[in-house]
Amino acid sequence: MSAEALQFRRFRRLRRSENLRRLIRETRLSIEDFIYPLFVVHGHGVRREVNSMPGVYQLSVDQLGREAEELLELGIVAVLLFGIPARKDELASEAYDPDGIVQRAVRELKRVAPELVVITDVCNCEYTSHGHCGIVRDGHILNDATLELLARTAVSHAEAGADMVAPSDMMDGRVRAIRRALDQAGFSEIPILSYAAKYASAFYGPFREAAESAPAFGDRRSHQMDPGNRREALREIATDLEEGADAIIVKPALAYLDVVSAARERFDVPIAAYNVSGEYAMVKAAARNGWIDEQRVVVEILTGIRRAGAQMIITYHAKDVARWLREGQISMAPARALAE
Numbered sequence: 422m423s424a425e426a427l428q429f430r431r432f433r434r435l436r437r438s439e440n441l442r443r444l445i446r447e448t449r450l451s452i453e454d455f456i457y458p459l460f461v462v463h464g465h466g467v468r469r470e471v472n473s474m475p476g477v478y479q480l481s482v483d484q485l486g487r488e489a490e491e492l493l494e495l496g497i498v499a500v501l502l503f504g505i506p507a508r509k510d511e512l513a514s515e516a517y518d519p520d521g522i523v524q525r526a527v528r529e530l531k532r533v534a535p536e537l538v539v540i541t542d543v544c545n546c547e548y549t550s551h552g553h554c555g556i557v558r559d560g561h562i563l564n565d566a567t568l569e570l571l572a573r574t575a576v577s578h579a580e581a582g583a584d585m586v587a588p589s590d591m592m593d594g595r596v597r598a599i600r601r602a603l604d605q606a607g608f609s610e611i612p613i614l615s616y617a618a619k620y621a622s623a624f625y626g627p628f629r630e631a632a633e634s635a636p637a638f639g640d641r642r643s644h645q646m647d648p649g650n651r652r653e654a655l656r657e658i659a660t661d662l663e664e665g666a667d668a669i670i671v672k673p674a675l676a677y678l679d680v681v682s683a684a685r686e687r688f689d690v691p692i693a694a695y696n697v698s699g700e701y702a703m704v705k706a707a708a709r710n711g712w713i714d715e716q717r718v719v720v721e722i723l724t725g726i727r728r729a730g731a732q733m734i735i736t737y738h739a740k741d742v743a744r745w746l747r748e749g750q751i752s753m754a755p756a757r758a759l760a761e
């Protein structure tokens with residue numbers, strides 16, 4: 422080869438065919454890395470689509486059998502449960518009621534699909550009359566008094582059969598309080614997936630419609646993190662791990678991929694990124710207008726989240742991706758169920 426030809430590198434050599442590109446691909450998506458959020462409501466026969474989240478439904482407990490069957494068939498192995506209570510009050514009573522909506526949903530899911538990993542979101546905001554994440558006095562959320570409610574909620578989820586609890590409230594000390602309470606109640610084997618770095622984000626807008634949890638006054642900036650902070654996220658994560666978290670979540674995902682990446686470098690624990698409601702809604706809206714290619718955008722977004730270092734992705738796109746995969750419209754690492 423002439424000296425002249427060696428003066429630049431030919432990266433394109435390895436991009437010449439689809440199979441060659443596949444062979445050298447560094448980051449692969451696998452359907453088994455996805456956690457699918459479910460919103461559960463009281464009532465019977467309820468399957469109500471969330472306005473700002475096309476394809477996402479509020480489901481009543483009787484619908485969960487069908488849903489679980491569909492998820493497992495698609496190769497999705499884990500769900501994250503949110504509940505919409507019958508009644509909201511100042512003390513978030515239904516959050517830790519043994520017969521509350523999430524507790525009933527967990528029992529039903531474990532009955533119909535024991536192999537499905539059932540993770541529960543532990544927070545008070547869906548259950549309080551004011552929509553805040555804890556006990557409010559004089560317009561402020563009381564941190565330490567709230568811990569007790571969170572711990573009770575986590576234990577009640579474990580009693581119902583949850584495989585893992587995911588505290589999302591961002592109160593200080595909640596992981597320690599929940600770990601202690603779980604251990605004392607005999608649930609030392611139930612892991613905690615902590616929303617360790619959760620930002621005060623406008624991207625949660627559609628979720629608050631889905632979970633009926635918008636705060637009646639004020640916002641969540643007194644406890645969720647300021648979007649400008651990365652180093653603080655690492656301190657939050659380190660603290661949650663010291664307190665006993667088994668795995669952590671960075672949330673939202675897309676505007677915080679640097680945080681995912683920094684966390685991946687620093688900590689040797691499983692990391693999840695939450696591809697939140699607003700991120701989903703934007704993709705769906707643009708796709709509906711014909712402005713973007715939904716499939717390609719979704720695969721690119723999820724690949725980006727994995728490449729940043731998240732091994733688990735909590736995403737509302739999970740079912741769509743699994744279907745495209747099954748129909749051969751996209752290719753990914755094969756899911757266990759599909760490979761069998």
Ligand code: PBG
Nearest residue numbers: 544546589624625628697698699
């Ligand atoms: C709190 C909680 C929220 C989300 C997950 N857990 C909302 C909030 O903090 O206001 C948001 C998830 C999403 O936007 O998809 N229970």
